[in-house]
Amino acid sequence: MTTLAMTPPRRWALPALNSRQQIGAALLALLLAFAWLVPWLSDADPARQQLTRILQWPSFAEPLGTDHLGRSLLARLASAVRLSLGMALLSVASAAVPGVLLGVIAGWRGGWLDRVLGSLADACLALPGLLLVLLLVAIAPGNFWALYVGISLVLWIEYFRVVRARTRILVASPQLEASRLLGFGPLYLFRRHLWPELAPQVLTLAAFGAASAILAMAAMGFVSVGLRPPTAELGLMMIELLPYYHEAPWAMAQPILVLFVLVLSLNLLAGRDPR
């Protein structure tokens, strides 16, 4: 009779994915596979130019066509996904983790700590994000790290605010009180009570945050900041190919499409079925 109750659930079992999340995971896997398999399967060099073969329509030799310098878009896109994905996730993580953490702390502790953190966040928010990013880029020119760090310096507030507001209500709720009385620590309370409530919003923000980071790169490229040829990066590819939007719309569409797949897959992954 002790069967069901007493088989302890595995602690770090893979979370069961619902159908939406499965699609999301599949899309993301596809993207990753694309990024890492292409250099395996094809030996095209993302920096190799052929000025006589610019902006060529996709063909058998060049499955995705060539760009304005005659470089293989397949190779460039794959290398861009590798760079951008890693950097975007890094910047999302470096924004989300402190944002959520501080948000929980502020909402939980309340009082002066809340006010101090809140003021800090508001002040950071009031610092034009663009300014920070531009200045950081100027200080460390051509350094992608600096750019992404600058971007996450701006984006953490988003998480902070959302999390803080929600935490403040949850902390006063009987469910937390009950678990606290039962002797559970903050980590547990966070995992079992706060996180399930916070996750949909936080993950949605994160999904868009990844796109924001890449688009911020594109925006910087648009005002000609942060360029470092011949590195392939999704945002910079968009801006590089912008002048050829009319001649070769399919070329500019490629990095955008990749970003779309990324955003959509993260969004799908973030979505939970309603209770």
Next chain:
Amino acid sequence: MSSYLLQAEGLTIRGEDVTIAPFSCSLTPGGRLTLLGETGSGKSLLAQAIMGTLPKGLVAQGQLVIDGEAFDAADTTSRRALWGHRLALLPQEPWHALDPTMRAVSQIAESHHHVAGRDQRASLQAAWADLKELGLPEAGDKLPGELSGGMAQRVAFAAASAGGAPIVIADEPTKGLDAPRRDAVVELLARTPEAAGALLTITHDIDVARRLGGEVVILRQGQVVERGPAQQVLTHPQSEYGKRLLDAEPSRWPAPAPLGECDMAAVVTANGLAKVRGGRELFRDLSLTVRPGEIVGVVGPSGCGKSTLGDMLLGVTRADEGEVRRAAGHSLGFQKLYQDPPAAFSPHWRLSRLLDDLVRRHRLNRSSIPPLMARLGLDENLLGRRPGEISGGELQRFAILRVLLLNPCFLFADEPTSRLDPITQRQTLALLVELARERRCGVMLVSHDPALIERICDRRITLGNESMSVTKREREPAMA
């Protein structure tokens, strides 16, 4: 057939390991039907099936006739037009049913305005009148988070019935109410059939069933075990379960073994407590002690501060004045059973997961769980569900299980059995008393049932009423 206001034919509910067997009923204008029965027997689900609000994963089948119109029970959307106008449901969990950001009076007034079609001013007046009638004149300006359990219950009642629907389904409308309030609500409920409406009530309070009269149905494990006129079923039940149910009324309980002489130090002592909440002084200069193994009853009208007192003793709420001393050395010894069990659980996890967390956290002995579950009448299947997917009574017992696993030295039980049927209630309380005695755990028990307090408590504290006075009366004076 068309003379029936509400008729159900072969209503069944199916879902993952839940089956509620065919249920039929017919209510003429002026008819009253009361569902009694075991917790988890499917009473709430039946009410929801009639409304068409079954939770996801459960489907109803059968035929319904409501106010002369025929419906297929499986078709959930068709009954929407009836809601509020012809069919009203008072949900089981009132705290959850109220919009947390809207003041109580507006939530009632909007029903008057949008459902009953009164104009703005008249609606507001009607809402205030309803509140007064329910003994809540001061609650109108409060937000749901500031209402006590019983207050929320009544506000929800007023909001649900403001539309003046002729068919009313009330799911435990009197739980958490003291006797005078309960009688008032019963009287209000009775108005519906008096005005040629139909009333379907779900209750665990046999007294309420008796007062309402009409037909009584006793359910157990999804089956009807007995039905008939209230008069007959509630005095001479035929079924064995019906007999047991009636026997389990608190007034018929045997008194528990008296608490022997006890000279151990008190687990909780309070001195000169005072608290003002929502601009109202709840108590002043309140002092009390609870000793190991002792069961202290707390009674008082709804909203007088019983829950607040418990929270102060547990250190969850601050007292405005006075001090609370808790016995040292029991970091986990102070526990609480919530008046509103769903609120005390995170809705996202299965019960097995929550239980497992607790076992791991405190390295508890797993083998002690199954016997305790059996004693609480909890089925193992329930562990696979989430808190929102089991009945209110089942969840409350699960909460009791959780708390008892920790061997508390002081337990604040805030109406722990108000959602349980008399039999389960009796078993549960008997268990609680037994464990309290056995493990020397002081229990502070809140209840609205004077008979229940009378039976099982060693001592009783009566909290004041509107006059704000605090009285404290010792039933058994000899307590060193």
Next chain:
Amino acid sequence: MSQVLASRTTPRWTTGLGGLLLQRLFQAGLVAWMVGTLTFVLTRSLPGDMAYRIAAGRYGHDMVNTSAAEAVRAELALDQPALGAYFGWLWDLLQFNLGRSLVSGEPVLAELWHQLGHSLGLATMAVLLSLLLGPPLGLIAGLKPNGWLDRVSEVAASVLRALPPFAVGLLLILIFSVSLGWLPAAGHGRSAHGVLPALTLALALAAISSRVARNAMADVSQSAYYAFSRTKGLGERQSFLRHGMRNAAVPVIAYLGVQFVYLIEGVVVVETLFAWPGIGHALVHAIVARDVPMVQGTALVMGLMFVVLNTVVDLLCHWLDPRRRSA
């Protein structure tokens, strides 16, 4: 173990409306100082010779050379110690004097006035448009999570969020100016000029706010109180208006305040693309040209705008959610 519980009162001014405003005023001062100091420190620590940068900004790349740079250095006294310059700036700020642009020589305040007007107009229009597009769609989608509208709007939001603002702007110009000829492609002066840039910004903003609204609404629509409002007999419309919107609006509005981060990023691109003389555009130029007073002034004004905006957002939340008032 004994625990003495004493009463605790918070001073009145920290709560309530007046307190909020006072806090914000204090914050505005803090922000002004922080923004100014930070930009000062950062711009001073930038690599490269400031005089050359300023000269390039002033005279264009054809005319920048060492003699121009030296002339600039002499004229602006760039050799003076940083600390002195900083305190000078601070002192001027206390007198609401933001100094003169190192590049154009015009008073910073006058330049900002011109640009801020344009940017504010654009931003306001964009926000209004996005409010018309995003949250309503999200709220309706959230009523039926996983319904077809939810799916469609999710994909649409992902598309919009994946499209860089310049691509959106370009598409809009191609459609509305080149093909249809309804609106001017770029420039400024008439109100018609603002439509496309505002729409470009609004679409990106609406993408996210629609999802935030959708999540908020999905939470609400699954709550017991929302179900109760419907069984009470309010009907879908009234339940939505009276309970759905109200409860979902709080997180959405709270988020709006944050969303302006995106606005700023978009503003630079959009202003450049549509030749709109705004503050984002100016900031980029000022940073490139190391026009420190201009950078400081622009950042200051932007920061104060945020403070004002967040105050408005807070007030709105305050008004919408009575729980905050009593908390």
Next chain:
Amino acid sequence: DRPLSVVAPWEITGADPSTSGYVYARMRVAETLVDTDAAGQPAPGLAESWQVSEDGLAWRFALREGVSFHDGSPLTAQAAAASLEHARAKPGILDSAPIAAIEADGNEVVVQLESPFAPLPALLAHSTTLILAPAAYDDEGRVSQVIGTGPYRVESVAPPQRLGVERFDDYWGEAPAIDSASYLAVGRGETRALMAESGDADVVFTLDPASQTRLARNDRLTLHAEPIPRTIVFKVNAAHPLLEDERARQALSLAIDREGIAAGLLRNPEAAAAELFPASLGSWHLGLDAGEARDLERARELLAELGWQANGNGVLERDGEAFELTLRTFSDRPELPLVATALQDQWRELGVALEVAVGNASEIPSGHRDGSLELGLMARNYGLVPDPLGTLLDDFGADPESMGGDWGAMGWRDTDLAGWLDTLRQEADMEARSELAGQVARRLNEAMPVVPVAWYQQTAAVNAELEGFSIDPLERSYRIDELRWSE
């Protein structure tokens, strides 16, 4: 009287001619003492004629009669001299001339020099030397508004993007046909092209290569293109250990696929430049063939001669040191980063690892000063004024003690060349001048302190209903006063 709308990429910084003079000159608001003729040679402007003294130290510019400023005040020698003094006080083109004083003498403006300077009139055609009315300056000597003598007067100005002008009825010359015009600075080439297509702009300058074919197909537009004396070049730090030897620089030049860059990136096969000066500069132009300027084999040989050997990664190495360089460029001209990227790949084939740093234009002169510059890619305008000599003197003739010109030679000196330039500076005889010009061009081409890559052309898309449009190869004017709407 339909208004004319002109769109170009350059922003208006303010009112001062030293910073924004070109806009006012191009929009025909203000004029200079010296103008240019169709061949790009100095021609009478506000000065009807000029003479130089025997010793070449005093230039007298006789002003045109009956010219009045937009505020009604007459053009006097005083006013003109004051304007020039003002221009001289600011960094600008006059810095390159050894001017001692500028005075008014009757109806003449007299420029006193410290040493003879033949191309002086050419300098006075530059837009930083615009002549403004005395009322244009405020008490502190700032230009508060632009009051010139041109056929158009300022109607409204909203820096950094917009300028509105209307016809000035008292103009001394021929009255323009179009009543009013506006100038809008639009930074992005794509936007400019779209504005031309949508009809929002009547004249659009500087089209991005990618949209030119599309615009050419548009019936409502006519496309104009004119080569201009601006060249994409990279300057080389000849003091750098890797680049010291002439052969290393030649190898880099030989590895460049100029025709590919011209046809593929700039979309203009004519633009491939094997030498610094385009044909429009007359005797400075040598007529070299760009196709022959590429020889990868020869480049490899040259480097091998210098001891460079390819290592495992295909990068050249000598004594354990890799052939690694950093090229600085800037994005004010969007084609520069592209060309830099192309160079990067083309030199990679040679075994040279090139880092491209896209930054601000000023980093090239400042890198030149502090010696940190290795290679700098830029667009050098040799036709800033009608005579390239001024620019060349700056770039290659600057006093040898300093490191050379900010935008020219770095760590390189050639006494012959300096001598020739000095002669040119004083020599007035046309024959001798063109002889010397050829010599200079040839020497530069051999020694390669600055390496040419491509030539520019000015492009414009013009509303087909406009008549009389032409492009000024020296970019001094948009010639809007010559435009008419067709019936």
